[in-house]
Amino acid sequence: MSDYEAVIGIETHVELMTRSKMFCGCPVAFGEAPNTTTCPVCLGLPGAMPVPNAEAIEGILKIGTALDCHVADTSYFHRKNYFYPDLPKNYQISQYDVPICHDGSISIDVDGAATRIGITRVHMEEDTGKSIHMGGGGRIHDAEYSLLDFNRSGVPLVEIVTEPDIRSAEQARVYGAELQRIVRTLGVSDARLEEGSMRFDANISVRPTGSEVLGTRAEIKNVNSLRSLQRAVAFEIARQIELIESGGTVVQETRHWNEESGTTTSMRSKEESEDYRYFQEPDLVPIEVSAEWRDAVVAALPELPAAQRARYQALGVDARVAGVLVATDELGALFEEAMAAGGDPRLIGNWLSGEAVAWSRAEGVEVGASPVTASHLVELAAMVADATLSASAAKQVLTGVLGGEGSPAEVAEARDLVQISDQGVIAAAVDEVLAAHPDAVDGIRGGDMKPIGFLVGQVMRATGGKADPKQVQQLIRDKTTG
């Protein structure tokens, strides 16, 4: 496998959650009864004309700016012509040679290695309606009939195209996740892959490692989760390599990802590809973005995920932990609140990304839906700081709090996890353990420090985990070497 290098570019479509659609006043709403959020414009009725939505332009400016793009002073809408029953005008209003945002980049981190992914363009367009194919397995060619829902028709759609800078399935997933996070942070879309408000198409080719020549690419569609993106890309890379190894050639085509079988299958080859006959949309005037508008967007940009992670790391949080906190809204929110209340960043970060996530997975309950609050976390950290709880006891207490057993103090009390603060009790336990293990004591006195850990463990066991292990270790050292 290492004889080949994969070259991957990703096209992402993001539906913007604006109040109204891209070119008409219909609401952008999901889950409404079919064909109820429509009007002459988004139904493509004769005579209807589009009027661009400034809120959507603002949204794409935010995305483009967050992706470090150049913003065009003047850009144009074009008509992309193709016939499809869920495309009411049989052309899509899109952008062609001059997109509103271009030449940006995004940095992704995979296993500690930062990779820059170039962003070719970010352009504005409108979504299509939805076809629901009845019978024949839900695919158009075998369907008995199709139903059309135009509620989605005309929803503002942003297309984000990368350079072919992605080299692995893992990078593809991380890119997708980072983009999703950025879009959500900007508040312009809920970016839900399962619901289609964010959609990926991956262009994949392979070439011999070291080659500068691009191989023939296939485009993968129907990827509905980040996990599918990774699986689909991995499958396609392996398929292409296997094909080449066995003497075959990769065909330029569009392939459909099948989630159940975990494979891609051919949809149509590029020979059948369409000429979209783009031309400038005569019903619209050019999009003009003033320097003032651009500056205002930059000024109002929220903290982006990369900056947020860097800030957490500066507080002493691990890179991995920072990644988890930033990737999950509810964890990030709890963490921010706990920091504002003066909580310990490292401890709380570790708890949220460790115990809280593990508990959530085991219980099938979101952390945000549990009774735990930021003040619980701050309280718990304080109990560790003043040695009321050991680090391991604190983790148990957190699990109790998550499970609804009460506040950290209540859980610690109820579960009998409060550390022994009486020095005499600890000293007595240490003495007992030392007496029971004379060989270990001799070893230490002879310069072999290894048994210290064992002896600490014994004391912890004897005290039911409630002694402060650091204090115990010090006592053992004092009593064996002193």
Next chain:
Amino acid sequence: MTDPADLTIKAAGAAMRAGELTSVDLTEAVLDRARITESHLHAFLTLDQDGAKAAAAAADAALTGGADAGPLHGIPIALKDNMCTKGIETTASSQILSGWIPPYNATVVDRLGAAGAVVVGKTNLDEFAMGSSTENSAYGTTRNPWDPETVPGGSSGGSAAAVAVGSALGAFGSDTGGSIRQPAALCGVVGMKPTYGLVSRYGLIAFASSLDQIGPFARSVEDAAVLLEAIAGFDIHDATSIRGDVPNIRGSLHDGVAGLKVGIVTELSTTGIDAEVRAAVDQTVDGLSNAGAEVVDVSLPSCEYGLSAYYLIAPAECSANLARFDGVRFGLRAEGATTEEMMAATRAEGFGPEVIRRILLGTYALSAGYYDAFYGQAQRVRTLIRREFAAAYEDVDVLVAPTSPTTAFPVGERAADPIAMYYSDVCTIPVNLTGDPAISVPVALDSKGLPIGFQVMAPALGEERLFQVAQTVEDIAGFTARAGLASSEVLQP
């Protein structure tokens, strides 16, 4: 007494306000005229007699109650059938829209309603406004009221004929390459294309979006100005409509032409222009000169390529604009085994030959590998023509030319020869490419008794100056003849 159907809007309005005429009487007179003449003319696709009478009664009641909506209050008008009218069938003269009833009004329709106008019906046109004779209608040819053996021009032939014969006091059409001015010339009425963007296109079934513009037909220049004032101005539903103040259209209507500089466009006034038309134009120009205008010849050499550029740009845009007629959501649906076959069958059955020709031309002009040579080149020509006009207007106030190279031609004469038909628009197309306003004013009859139109063009948003010159042309020409079909002998039972 004059039959109310033969009154100008101005005269009818004055009579109504003097208590000598009601909108109901006026509307009845117009509907009577339509009933008598429609079998000869076929100007209308839909006559909304009940709706018109009800609107007229409401207008009378409002006026009695002191609510005067302005100069169009209670005035019966007609609309080209490519403007959406809520609840009234709108077909653009195509089979593909047979029976289609729009759920919304075009902006101009709403504005006319607010101005108190009474819509008597929807007029015939070349299918989707593609043609110069109204012969390309799926619902039959409209005849010219001056001579029913000839065409009324097109594509707004129904509106022109209706106004000429008295089946409406005013009407609206759309002008993409001359579709208001050319039929106005051929039918002996005033027809005007406003500055692109002055009138909202929302609800106008698009032919070529960068060229289409709605404008008025009337029996006087002043009536045309009144009709335009009612519909002009920014519309939030049309992104290409012009923001800002509407030009003062009637501000200097009677100020004459003394001191104005008038340019005769050489390229539109000589080659290929019928001798009688040329003579009438020359005579009118002499009249302008006598009235104090300075008259100069102006050469706009790129106009030679205007027709070619137009017949690439307009079909290209129409190929996309007409893609929505696919049988999926509205209008005709033919049978097909698959969705694609249904769409193809619907379009093959629903569109007439000229529409299909233009869709094919436009699709070809936009295709990969041909775009630059055709559509791209046409846009470059358009830019050149714009520059030449703009340069000309630095020197002259208005430009003039014939409206049509010939007077009305016999039905069927050019139907089989698309190029000959396309040439009918050679004088009118340039200002659609530039977006400037222009007007056709009837000035004379030829030896066959058919009217000749004189065209005045002005720079963008130069409507005030345009109407001022047009009014002077009307005064000079003293054209008072009425179409044969509107004369009393024909109308007697």
